Amino acid sequence: MGCSVADSNIFKSLSKEERELLNQEKNCNSYLKGDIIYHEGNRISGCYCVNKGILKIYKTGIEGKEQIIAFAQKGDIIGYRSILSSEPACTTAQVIDDTLLCYIPSEILLSLVKSNSSFSLDLMQLTCKELNQANMYIKDIAQKTVRERLAEILLMLKTTFGEDGEGYLQIILTREDLANIVGTATESVIRLLSEFKSDNLIELSNKKIKILNLSALKKLSYDL
Amino acid sequence: MGCSVADSNIFKSLSKEERELLNQEKNCNSYLKGDIIYHEGNRISGCYCVNKGILKIYKTGIEGKEQIIAFAQKGDIIGYRSILSSEPACTTAQVIDDTLLCYIPSEILLSLVKSNSSFSLDLMQLTCKELNQANMYIKDIAQKTVRERLAEILLMLKTTFGEDGEGYLQIILTREDLANIVGTATESVIRLLSEFKSDNLIELSNKKIKILNLSALKKLSYDL
DNA sequence: CGGTATATTGAGTGTCTTCAATCTCAGTGG
DNA sequence: CCACTGAGATTGAAGACACTCAATATACCG
Numbered sequence: 386m387g388c389s390v391a392d393s394n395i396f397k398s399l400s401k402e403e404r405e406l407l408n409q410e411k412n413c414n415s416y417l418k419g420d421i422i423y424h425e426g427n428r429i430s431g432c433y434c435v436n437k438g439i440l441k442i443y444k445t446g447i448e449g450k451e452q453i454i455a456f457a458q459k460g461d462i463i464g465y466r467s468i469l470s471s472e473p474a475c476t477t478a479q480v481i482d483d484t485l486l487c488y489i490p491s492e493i494l495l496s497l498v499k500s501n502s503s504f505s506l507d508l509m510q511l512t513c514k515e516l517n518q519a520n521m522y523i524k525d526i527a528q529k530t531v532r533e534r535l536a537e538i539l540l541m542l543k544t545t546f547g548e549d550g551e552g553y554l555q556i557i558l559t560r561e562d563l564a565n566i567v568g569t570a571t572e573s574v575i576r577l578l579s580e581f582k583s584d585n586l587i588e589l590s591n592k593k594i595k596i597l598n599l600s601a602l603k604k605l606s607y608d609l
Numbered sequence: 610m611g612c613s614v615a616d617s618n619i620f621k622s623l624s625k626e627e628r629e630l631l632n633q634e635k636n637c638n639s640y641l642k643g644d645i646i647y648h649e650g651n652r653i654s655g656c657y658c659v660n661k662g663i664l665k666i667y668k669t670g671i672e673g674k675e676q677i678i679a680f681a682q683k684g685d686i687i688g689y690r691s692i693l694s695s696e697p698a699c700t701t702a703q704v705i706d707d708t709l710l711c712y713i714p715s716e717i718l719l720s721l722v723k724s725n726s727s728f729s730l731d732l733m734q735l736t737c738k739e740l741n742q743a744n745m746y747i748k749d750i751a752q753k754t755v756r757e758r759l760a761e762i763l764l765m766l767k768t769t770f771g772e773d774g775e776g777y778l779q780i781i782l783t784r785e786d787l788a789n790i791v792g793t794a795t796e797s798v799i800r801l802l803s804e805f806k807s808d809n810l811i812e813l814s815n816k817k818i819k820i821l822n823l824s825a826l827k828k829l830s831y832d833l
Numbered sequence: 834c835g836g837t838a839t840a841t842t843g844a845g846t847g848t849c850t851t852c853a854a855t856c857t858c859a860g861t862g863g
Numbered sequence: 864c865c866a867c868t869g870a871g872a873t874t875g876a877a878g879a880c881a882c883t884c885a886a887t888a889t890a891c892c893g
Contacts, residue, residue, distance in 0.1 A: 444748045447831055452748040466737045469730070475741045498730060502723045506693070509722070509729070512736040513690045517699045519743035524668045524676040526750050527792025531881065560840065568751025570882055575841060591890070592839090607671060755849070784872065794850055799873060815858080816871090 395462050395511060396434075398503035407497075412488040422478040422486065423464055429474050431490040432464035438484025439546070439556055442476045443565065453566040455515070456481075456545065456556070465508070468494050481558070529607065531569045535577050537606035538566050539587065543596055553593040619686050619735060620658075622727035631721075636712040646702040646710065647688055653698050655714040656688035662708025663770070663780055666700045667789065677790040679739070680705075680769065680780070689732070692718050705782070753831065755793045759801050761830035762790050763811065767820055777817040 399407065413436065416422065423429045425445055435457050442463065443451040454476055457463045467474045468491040498505045525534060539554075546556040560578070564571045578594075581587045586602055588595040596602065623631065637660065640646065647653045649669055659681050666687065667675040678700055681687045691698045692715040722729045749758060763778075770780040784802075788795045802818075805811045810826055812819040820826065 444744060446748045446752040450752055452751050454744050454747060466740065470734045470737045475744065498733070499726045502726065502729065505726065505729050505733070506722060509733050509736060510694045512733060512740060513694045516690065516736060516740045516743060519740060519747060520668060520678050520699065523678060523743060523746055523750060523792075524670045526747060527676050528670045528674055559838090568747075571839090572841080572883085573881060576881095579841085783870095795871090796851080796873080797849060800849095803873085 394460060395507055396504070398501060398507055399497065400501070403497060403501060403504075407489065407493060410490055410493045414486055414488065416480045416484045416486060418480050418483055420480045420484075422480070423474045425475060425477045426473050429464055429467055429491075431488050432462060432468050432494055433478075434487040434489060435459055435461045435463065436485040436487060438480060438486075439482040440478050440484060441481050441562065442478050444476055451562075451565045452568065453562065454519075458546065462511075465494060466512070469498070469508075481562075482556070526568050531567060531573055532577055532580075533606050534567045534569075535563070535574060536581070536586075536602045538563070539581075539594065539596060540599070540602055540606060542594075543599075548595075552595045553590070554596070557592045559592065618684060619731055620728070622725060622731055623721065624725070627721060627725060627728075631713065631717060634714055634717045638710055638712065640704045640708045640710060642704055642707055644704045644708075646704070647698045649699060649701045650697050653688050653691055653715075655712050656686060656692050656718055657702075658711040658713060659683055659685045659687065660709040660711060662704060662710075663706040664702050664708060665705050665786065666702050668700050675786075675789045676792065677786065678743075682770065686735075689718060690736070693722070693732075705786075706780070750792050755791060755797055756801055756804075757830050758791045758793075759787070759798060760805070760810075760826045762787070763805075763818065763820060764823070764826055764830060766818075767823075772819075776819045777814065778820070781816050783816065 396404070396407070411434075416438070422433060422440065437459055440457045440463065441453050442455040442457060443453045446452055457478070463478050464474065498508065525537065529537070542554050542556055546554060549555055560574050561571045564574045567574060578587065578589060582589050584601075586596075586598045586605070588597055620628070620631070635658075640662070646657060646664065661683055664681045664687065665677050666679040666681060667677045670676055681702070687702050688698065722732065749761065753761070766778050766780055770778060773779055784798050785795045788798045791798060802811065802813060805826075806813050808825075810820075810822045810829070812821055
């Protein structure tokens with residue numbers, strides 16, 4: 386079926402044989418909005434390569450409040466960390482937009498890591514990149530105001546997911562999800578969004594968001 | 610000289626020959642409090658293994674305010690991420706307590722990663738562990754109050770650095786450094802420390818901190 | 834078309850930050 | 864030995880920012 390594991394950047398160093406092995410062993414499935422792929426704390430027996438759709442990766446905190454750590458979309462690989470460390474999943478992965486995933490059993494991933502040092506290095510670089518992003522976000526969340534972070538997140542969503550024909554962000558989130566990325570209360574997101582709107586920085590159409598004034602948002606987010 | 614790279618956990622999978630190679634190529638130096646090992650944004654040509662002492666690893670944010678991301682002590686390896694990704698350093702490393710470091714040239718590290726898949730996997734697991742810690746901290750900083758985070762950090766300092774004979778934390782930080790871990794203002798740290806003190810949770814002797822009531826601090830930090 | 838989930842708005846409050854003044858301590862030089 | 868100095872620590876007061884709670888409105892789903 387139309388699975389494009391091979392297109393994914395992370396698998397670019399695989400040999401033809403390795404790619405075939407992967408294609409034999411992998412297993413594609415589709416999932417609906419709301420479906421949970423794996424749950425924080427559970428053991429998982431493989432990882433997933435995203436073929437289509439969008440997922441949110443989050444940790445659950447005090448009184449069940451989610452903290453969204455990352456999103457995954459086409460080409461991304463999720464759950465690999467728990468496989469590498471052979472530890473229970475440290476996050477939950479949930480479908481935001483109907484998704485097609487390829488399951489890769491852990492033995493396959495581990496054997497590739499062991500046998501192909503380029504692949505291994507690529508994977509390591511991916512982890513390092515994610516680590517750096519996490520560190521930047523720690524700094525931001527510790528030092529910026531909610532307004533600045535919301536502006537920053539909107540810009541991130543634009544660069545990560547792009548816009549549709551009308552200029553609306555391709556990713557559609559609830560206000561609560563937005564709050565759970567920014568790390569604030571839902572009401573604060575609502576108030577700030579409407580403030581951004583009246584300042585003509587963005588346009589709102591229900592859940593859809595259009596970015597009108599990129600540079601002003603950048604300035605606002607201190608992303609100079 | 611008394612360099613114990615070999616003792617470090619991360620090098621446990623190296624063969625005798627690889628260990629010898631490392632010993633030939635590495636280079637030990639001592640550094641004083643305040644010395645900067647590498648600076649955010651600079652290219653570095655190798656990484657360091659900590660033999661003795663304590664360093665802080667931080668990012669510099671708005672108006673020069675530091676955000677401390679991690680500490681490093683005996684057995685830890687720092688700067689390896691930039692080597693693996695061949696990118697400029699994404700953090701600054703500065704000596705907090707007089708330090709002895711072994712320099713490992715990047716070629717050596719990279720060749721070990723390529724030739725020894727167990728070492729490579731160990732390094733990957735280390736990165737994954739750091740990534741998970743970073744994600745947990747994002748959640749905490751986004752969801753917990755400053756009081757809760759300060760309690761949590763005190764506990765972390767205790768488990769990471771231990772106590773001296775009198776029960777004081779082995780690591781000595783300025784109030785400003787503490788604030789730069791917790792992600793708050795120096796004055797807030799001061800006020801909260803004195804609050805903890807009057808609640809008999811801790812004892813203060815200048816910069817030294819003694820933890821008196823571990824379980825109350827745990828409860829306070831929601832670290833149940 | 835109902836029912837539920839999500840969004841919105843307002844009011845009140847608490848936590849934390851900022852700014853400014855003062856204090857303490859360790860190190861330095863006379 | 865002591866005054867001097869600068870860095871860090873402390874305290875107080877004022878105010879901003881963001882959160883909570885509660886009520887209401889709107890959108891979405893079957």
